[in-house]
Amino acid sequence: MNHVITTTDLTMRFRGCDALLGVDLNVEPGTVFALLGENGAGKTTMIRILTGFQKPTSGSASVCDIDPMRDPLGVRRRVGYVSDAPALYDWMTVGEIGWFAASFYGGNFHPAYGEAIRRYEIPEDRKIRNLSKGQRAKVALSLSLAHDPELLILDEPTSGLDPMVRRDFLESMIDRAAAGRTVFLSSHQISEVERVADTIAILHQGKLRLCCPLVELKDSIIELTVNLDDPLIALPKLPDSTETLCEETYGRQRRLVIRDFSSDMHSLFTSREGVVGTSERALPLEEIFIAYTKGSLGPGRPRENPSEIVEEDAKVTSGSQA
Amino acid sequence: MNEGHGTTRGLVWKESRQLMPVLLILSGVGLLLVVLWQWIATFSYQRDYIGNYLPFVLPALFSVGAAAVLVGQEKEQKTLWWLGSLPTPPARVFWIKLAASMVGLVIMWGVCAVLVALTHAGHTGGYAGGMGFGRWLGASTYVFLAVHSFYILVCGFYTTWRFKGTFASLLGILPLSIVPFVVIEAIGSLRNWGLGPSWGASVESVLVTYSVLVASIVLMTWLANRAAMKALGPTEPESPRKIDALSWAEPWRPSELDSSSRDPYRLSIASLLWQSIHHSRYTLLAITAMIMLGTVAGSFFTRSQWVSFAGGQLGALMLAGLVGVAWLGVFAFTGDGSASRLRFLADRGASPTIVWAGRHLVGLSIVATAILLYWLLTYQVLPNLYREGLEFIPSVAFVTLVLWVFYSVSQWTSQLTRLLALSTVLAPVLSIFTAYWLGYAAMMLYMPLWLLVLLSMLPMLATWLMMRRYMDENRGWQSWVISIGAIGLIMCVPLISPALKVAQFPTISDAIRSQRLAQAKATKRFAYPQPLTIHQTLGYENLIDEKPSAEKRLAQLEKRNFEPRVLFQPPGGSIENVPALSIDSQTLFPMIKYANYQKVRVQSAPDNEVEAAAMTDWIEMMVDVVKRLRKSSRWLDQDRADVIEIWLTNLMSDESFDAFRERDFAKETIAMLANQEARSEARRRAVLISWYDEVTKRESRFDSLGGYESNSWPDEYTMPLRPDEYTMPLRPIIQPRLAEAVADAGLRMIEASEQGKPIEPIRRELHNLLIGPEQSFDVSPYGPLVQASSDRVHPSDLLWAYRNLPSIKWYSPWEQKAKALANQDVDSAETKEME
């Protein structure tokens, strides 16, 4: 199927840091794709590359079958883009900026924009500098949606906004998805992401740690709590099909976050001497995210619990999914 | 394509909307400056000189600031990137911005032309009161300035696209703007065109100049386009080689100041100072360099040999230094000093005074350093070569004052205008204007120095008072009140002193004035007095002035036959045909001279009938002249008639002319001489009409009062080294009052003599008005000594001293002498009768 966004081995190096190291990404049409990552993980850089504002050091990208490096204008015509704290012309009124932007897109832009503004109940004749933060964000959103783009790119659009405005953004994202359009979302509001996202990708230290459908992700990860007699007991090695994301010790309890853990693996633990009991819990997305980003389990990582067996071959799987 | 057309429309609308406030503000400021200049220049005759150049400030400012507003501001507010995120080719954005600013520049030139037309509307050939400073700028200057302004506009575009900060981009325009001239000069020197400020009008030089300019415009446009494409387009990644190559240089790089390891400053103002310096080190450095260069140039400028060597360049550097000081003032409230950034300090409860002081410390210390440098160079380092003539060396105090005014006004401008671009160009202009105004006031309007210093401190005071509001970004009405108050004070306070001085001048009451005017209007006028001229015949001019031997002279004189009525004629033919005459000293002097000569001839040959007859002719002619002079409406003529009458009185009183007294003409003469009433009447008429004419400006060309050059009053001829009581700007206001007072004194003198009241107090008045109370009355022409010898007719009376002083001989002892003559006659007649 034709992906809306494809990146191939996308690399971006800056003087002070390496923002992206060989990222391969595919976004399917009609889905809500959420890109998560810590601040400075490279999300904004990737978005800048996708919208043609930055040329990558190497690798390629394709948005709506257009190469943003070759034809950034084409990309921008097909894509709606809302950034964090968008810089709109302060001195224009709400109506004026819509009229101004409409001249770039033609077609149904102006009426659609007007309708959106009316729906958000923003007075058309107020100057942008006199709008509240939330209203500004709504204006920016209306501007980006008025030309019915195939793809809507949102870069932390609701940071610092009140819940009502965030609700509005969520609703418009859902609306787009319901209409069959694609939404590419980069956000820190993980609880919101949990509601609306189809696919989750986690960018960590320039690499794509994870890219898979949300349902699958949540199904496959559990938090295993092991109660121990003796805190120093080494835990059994888990089969290679699993991936331990992180491990912590609190007194007599050990907590592991494991992917692809099946229930029969409990016996591995309970059969061990000194293990009192185990319990498992499904994790919300936020904790999954923290587990993924707290520390990648590459070789040589300082372990909290030096154990002879837990060689966790951390398969740093990058970007493999359906 | 519909889309393309629509985009253009949208972009054009946006750019015009963004430029509109700049256009309006600049036009407004230009209009204000021109109006203010007209107002100031009513005091002086120099209005044309600088006023001509004022309207050109508008397009100049616009060409520098347009790019800063259209591009620099968008960069700062980051809206440029939003614009770039819209699906429009960056080229279109660039070209539309450029086109809009070019249209704006054309509009500005239009406004400038309108202003020029306005300011020249009231001029009659460029003169105002006889001092021709008017200078018209030719059409070629307009064309040249226009082309150059377009070049600067494009330069501005290039620098704003290329450089990051607005300040940096504005600074960058300076060197770029000089480049074409350097090229032109280079070409010129190659072809030996005689470099200098004025180009020869050779076609070749004009062609080269314009082609270089146009080529520069094209080149700069291309460069600007490239810079714009780079800025608007996708950021290029740094090449991997470059990144790797730098990694080995890393250890050598000086480590960043680890400020956390040092202890914080104890005084908050020290931290503020640190912040002021470090937030834009390079800009500060550039400005400091400008100022120091200007100072050095200023020092060298005081040595004349340097001036002749490189005067133009030194002047340019000095100007750059002054602009640098202005920008230093602007610097105080920009960048980290701008209101939004000062909020950081306001939120932490910093005292506004400390913050204010902290912002100014850097600027003021740099200025102080510059002054020190100036002192060092001018007085200590540069060799003193006092050749012929004095060198003009501005004192350190003077330089300090000027720089202080510049800094003070600029920092205030910066706090008021939020746009950096606008304040950067506005500040130097306003500073120059204020400095000129204050200097003018100090020199011409009697403003004492302490007041000047006080006024120059006003802007600093204003910003200090508004500091808290500024930090809170509160632009309420109080700010406006304080600003307008400060401006008002600076403009109006210097006017108080001269206004007082003018008000002190004695005036007559309105009732008397209107009564006199009515009287004057009703007074009968005779025909306009014709000037009596001397018709020189051959050899005359050498008669007495040359120094040949006495025999030669006599021989010459013997050949002469000068009939008085042939010699002295009015344009209308002979004296008899003309009802009224006027006379000037160039005619009167010879008349007296030759009459004297005739008198000597008669005295030396008392029995010679021919000579006696000639003498009679002379006397008769002079009587006729006097009669007609008395009919003249000019005051001057009355006084000249006095001179003739004095001479006649002396003649008649002389014993050697007793024989003449019997004759008819002599009786007539004596009767005329004794008729003081008629004389008074004539005088009164003359004074009234002269004054009336002066008031209604019939004789407006030389500001004359009845023939007297009243614009030279107080008398410059008598006491040329008198301190100027009324400076140039006040003279036009004082003149009418002075004329009125003098006329009033004259009329009162006539009245006093008619009523038998003492005249000396009025003479004192005239003395005070026309010569000055500091001069001793005793030795004044109006004083007793001169009055006592009033019957002398000395040539110097006519040519040098007292020439411009009216009524000197009025009611002086000679009139008594004349009357005595008549009585003598009567007595002798009676005696004869009795016999």
Added chain:
Amino acid sequence: MFFTVDPSNGVAIYLQIVRQIKYAIAEQTLRSGQLLPSVRQLSQQLTVNPNTVARAFQELQSDGVIETLRGRGVVVCKGAVERCRKERKTVIADRISSVLSEALHGGLSADEIRKIVDVKLNKLDGNVATINTPVPE
């Protein structure tokens, strides 16, 4: 119809929707033949991804609880009530089972448990308010 969704409680969102609809049918808040909100509407109301709602509907359809009517949307099936009630019973049975295992795990004997159950049942039976407790997950 008011549903709520809690994305972070460990149960998949679509499953939560499925269960809530089933419970609603079981309690006859949703009657057979009644029109359910469309996928779009429901996703807007719940602020969840429409795909999730679509999946929930799919599951309900394959369970035979709802069916699509051409041109009208999604309606509750005729025989859905019994099915949902049966399912509810199963869910409650599971819950009881987990409580029981928790009790056993906590050291209570079977007799103690039975006694507690009897006491509680006597108190509550007939006195249960008709206030609906939230749907257990």
